[in-house]
Amino acid sequence: MSEMLRAPVEVKYADELDYLASVDTDSKPFSWRLSPRMVRLFVLGSERADGLDRVIPQKWFGDRSFVERSIVTLASDRGLLLIGDPGTGKSWLAELLAAAICRNSTLVVQGTAGTTEDHVKYSWNVSMVIGRGQSRESMIPSPIMTAMEQGVIGRFEELTRSTSDVQDALISILSEKYVSIPELDHDNIVFAKPGFSIIATANSRDRGVNDLSSALKRRFNFVRIPVVTNKRSEAEIVRFRTEELLRRHRIEVEVPPTLLDILLQSFADLRTAAAGATSDDEKLESALSTAEQIGVLEDAILHSQFFGDRALRAETLAGSLMGSLARRSPEDLAILNKYLHGVVEPRAKQDGGGWEDFLDGGRQAIAALS
Template sequence: MSDMLRAPAEIKYADELDYLESVDTGPKPSTWRLSPRMIRTFVLGSEPSDGLDREIGQKWFGERGIVERAVVTLASDRGLLLIGDPGTGKSWLAELLAAAVSRNSTQVVQGTAGTTEDHIKYSWNVSMVIGRGQSRESMIPSPIMTAMETGTIGRFEELTRSTSDVQDALISILSEKYISVPELEGQDGIVFAKPGFSVIATANSRDRGVNDLSSALKRRFNFVRIPVVTNKASEAEIVRFRTEELLRRHQIDLEVPPTLLDVLLRSFGDLRDVAATAGSDDQRLESALSTAEQIGVLEDAVLHGTFFGQRTLTATTLGSSLVGSLARRAPEDSAILTKYLTNTVKPRSEEEGGEWPEFLAGGLDTLKALA
């Protein structure tokens, strides 16, 4: 893993997956590496009632029912669509599920405006076609086709960002479970999906209206909605867990003080309240104020303090990072943050003290620099 900037889940947690597979006696689909119960344990962590002789850490923080519905869907003939606001952990859950089911989470298609039908079916090695003609050897299978041929999980990120033509091409894959290759004849002209194949797609609920899914495609998916985390304790645990992972990746040995984590959580909570009561888009931040963005703010502050500060996290740096990360539009976002710091944080710093005065100073200084 030291040679990888970011190891996929099946490599990062290979030891846990090996252990769970060795003790797994539960019923499972024939090609799955783990049973549904063990997949739930891998994703949500172990409990004393599981009877395991080692602890399995929690990796995704959400309701048990969401994970169970997702796993049941993968065991059926339908695709799984994880839908929710930005930063709710859709992609991370999809990666964990693919790693637990087939020990391969890297068969991914990223949906964009430039995604074509070739990206989900196949393309050709032009030099081999010129030299030898079209054949299975000269074909370049897409990640989805590879998943079909190996009976594993294929992933499609940001499905609603891709065009309707690409979405339509996915319909036949999900319903017929094969891909026709008209350029080839005989058995080579059809690629059939093997048992165990399924597709996990994600969709951003804020992209509604970009490229809406057709009714036909919707029928091929089971929808599992990932809600925004509203419980402060759960959100604090997510931020702490992901930040610790990032610090280990950067090989930084630094503790995040609970008081500063509380400042970050309360600030995002305040700004979400502002967004909820805003009368127009100009009165709310462009940022979705997601849990993922909180993690980004905290990582930025930690790295800045490590490389340019006293190798510690301070409230001043945290305030500066929050403003620097969230002030994306000028002058709209700057005005919203100025109003928030002046009308909410300043009275709080005078009343509560603690980390708030330095947090206020860091935020205001950065706003001045951006002006």
């Protein structure tokens, strides 16, 4: 694991998964490695009432019903589509579910404008085809086909970013549960084994890019992941994910509660301003998601570690926030400057403390970026 920049969930939490499997006495659907109850426990963490002799930490922060509905869907013969705004934890939840269910979260297709039907079904090893002809040995299965053959979970990220022909390729897989290989005369059908399913994710802001057909929608159960609005839950997410990201740098740091409050309040203020904007020019290009808060905090901590005195300060946090959110010039810079003078400055005069330093750091960052 120390040789991986980012270890898959099933590697990172292998000890937990082994432990849960050893105490799991419930029935399991298909070839699942854990029962639905244990899958939920792995994702949402253990409670005293679970009666375990070790604590399982919470890894995804959200409504319990979303996780339960996702697990129930995967235990049926339907695909699961997690849809929501950027940064709501869709991909993280998909990875956690795949790791808990089949101990393999790496069978992933990334949806882009360049994704082709071959990425969903199969392609060919050209040199082997030239030398021996087309055969099952010269075929290169896609991650989805591999998931079918093994009876495990395949993942499809950003489904609505892929073109309609790629999406159509999923329809027969999800409904018929097999893939035909017309190039072969024999052994030309790959059937899905029990346990196969697909977890797809879609960004709700990509609506209109490549909308899903009604036929494909019918093959999925939709679970909509909302933006986290509860300040306490969002603080837990930001703290948990930031600490995870910093461990790769072997950095253990305590984020001062006052600075975390400033970060959360700043994003809340900017979201409120965006909601009241009358045009796109009055909105930041950033989605202002929880994921972006995590990125801002990680950036500020690393800057403090490498170029400061290792203590996270409000000025550094402000600089990271301005640098991360100012993507357009002059539009975003004008919005951030207005926020500093219209919201942060009065708050600094009234509350003082970290807000004064945050204001100074924000002004310096705006000046440098202008």
